[in-house]
Amino acid sequence: MKALVTGAAGFIGGQLSHALWQSGWDVVGIDNFSYGNRDNLRFADTDLNDNVQTMDIRDYEAIARLFEAERFDIVYNIAGIAPLPDCQSNPTEAASVNILGLVNLLECSRRMGVEHLVQASTNAIYENETNFPSIESSYPPPTLIYPSTKYCAEQFCRSYAETYGMNITCLRFANVYGPHIDCLRKQPPFVGYMIRELYYDRVPDFHSDGNQRRDYIYIDDLIDLAMRVSKRKGFDAVNVSSNQNYSVKELYSMASELMGKSIPARYNPSQHYWEKYPSLYEGVYPIRLEILDHEVNKYSLCDNRHAMREYGWSPKVSMREGLKRVIESECEMLKKHDS
Numbered sequence: 282m283k284a285l286v287t288g289a290a291g292f293i294g295g296q297l298s299h300a301l302w303q304s305g306w307d308v309v310g311i312d313n314f315s316y317g318n319r320d321n322l323r324f325a326d327t328d329l330n331d332n333v334q335t336m337d338i339r340d341y342e343a344i345a346r347l348f349e350a351e352r353f354d355i356v357y358n359i360a361g362i363a364p365l366p367d368c369q370s371n372p373t374e375a376a377s378v379n380i381l382g383l384v385n386l387l388e389c390s391r392r393m394g395v396e397h398l399v400q401a402s403t404n405a406i407y408e409n410e411t412n413f414p415s416i417e418s419s420y421p422p423p424t425l426i427y428p429s430t431k432y433c434a435e436q437f438c439r440s441y442a443e444t445y446g447m448n449i450t451c452l453r454f455a456n457v458y459g460p461h462i463d464c465l466r467k468q469p470p471f472v473g474y475m476i477r478e479l480y481y482d483r484v485p486d487f488h489s490d491g492n493q494r495r496d497y498i499y500i501d502d503l504i505d506l507a508m509r510v511s512k513r514k515g516f517d518a519v520n521v522s523s524n525q526n527y528s529v530k531e532l533y534s535m536a537s538e539l540m541g542k543s544i545p546a547r548y549n550p551s552q553h554y555w556e557k558y559p560s561l562y563e564g565v566y567p568i569r570l571e572i573l574d575h576e577v578n579k580y581s582l583c584d585n586r587h588a589m590r591e592y593g594w595s596p597k598v599s600m601r602e603g604l605k606r607v608i609e610s611e612c613e614m615l616k617k618h619d620s
């Protein structure tokens with residue numbers, strides 16, 4: 282059985298490729314290396330770099346040739362532009378990768394008879410939800426560019442499933458954490474950023490009062506579900522969440538304790554959240570500060586009962602255990618990076 286993993290050199294794509302390889306799948310990966318790197322493909326028991334080609338999911342001709350040559354059984358579209366301010370400040374790029382890139386994969390999957398396509402979606406599409414925990418079937422549409430691209434991508438998935446009878450699953454990931462999380466990019470995910478600052482004994486910059494709560498999912502639990510959904514017929518959208526949320530303060534306190542550090546964090550006004558992206562604050566129509574405030578203070582909690590009932594899945598890794606594993610791997614990576 283052969284799987285295509287797009288975004289294979291990224292955090293989630295690399296780990297998923299490894300898990301598929303360990304389960305006996307023939308894995309082909311593609312990545313344009315705009316965010317990913319080859320270290321994400323090196324594991325204790327194998328190096329998957331030879332399985333991964335440099336290719337852009339927006340290059341229809343190249344993708345079509347690959348599908349014809351390889352005859353995939355399943356396609357995992359994990360490639361995407363994930364950092365919210367990157368999408369907000371470059372919406373054309375965000376839409377072309379997160380929407381048009383997916384459409385190329387849907388079309389090639391249709392033509393070549395791929396059995397199942399799994400799309401990396403996000404719980405950020407619930408950004409305007411006010412009822413919690415959020416459920417898959419009903420929610421107000423999102424506002425910001427990143428969730429809007431993922432929302433549109435899901436509509437294309439639904440369209441292909443309904444029009445052609447294809448089997449397509451959109452997995453709406455909560456905040457994902459685990460080894461290989463990227464802590465060096467311009468706007469790293471919260472867990473990666475917090476551990477990096479503690480590692481270097483620096484005062485981290487957080488926003489608002491630190492009481493805002495988000496839900497998380499450990500990478501192994503996500504992969505477990507991603508591998509279970511492949512037998513499902515038709516279209517499905519599934520929350521991938523631990524159904525437990527944590528505040529910034531709670532996570533920072535847990536990480537500080539696990540790393541044996543005691544560095545009080547700095548709490549900045551939420552309006553400064555994307556100040557590394559000054560273009561967003563400029564021009565005739567600068568970003569509305571209440572939108573930033575809403576994003577920073579957003580409460581997220583996704584209902585995971587659909588995943589449990591439909592796929593017999595349940596999250597296994599506690600936040601404390603997961604955080605311990607990320608700290609270990611991130612500190613090792615930063616040590617190597619500095620030497």
Ligand SMILES: NC(=O)c1ccc[n+]([C@@H]2O[C@H](COP(=O)([O-])OP(=O)(O)OC[C@H]3O[C@@H](n4cnc5c(N)ncnc54)[C@H](O)[C@@H]3O)[C@@H](O)[C@H]2O)c1
Pocket residue numbers: 287288289290291292293294311312313314315316317318336337338339358359360361362363378382401402403404453454455456457458463470
């Ligand atoms: N990490 C999270 O918390 C999270 C949460 C919800 C959804 N997601 C989604 O999951 C997916 C993976 O996230 P991640 O955290 O591993 O991000 P990542 O940035 O580590 O990985 C994305 C990969 O896609 C590649 N890529 C980008 N554009 C491409 C293109 N045009 N063609 C081919 N490859 C391209 C990048 O180089 C990178 O290796 C993304 O689609 C993201 O939106 C992630």
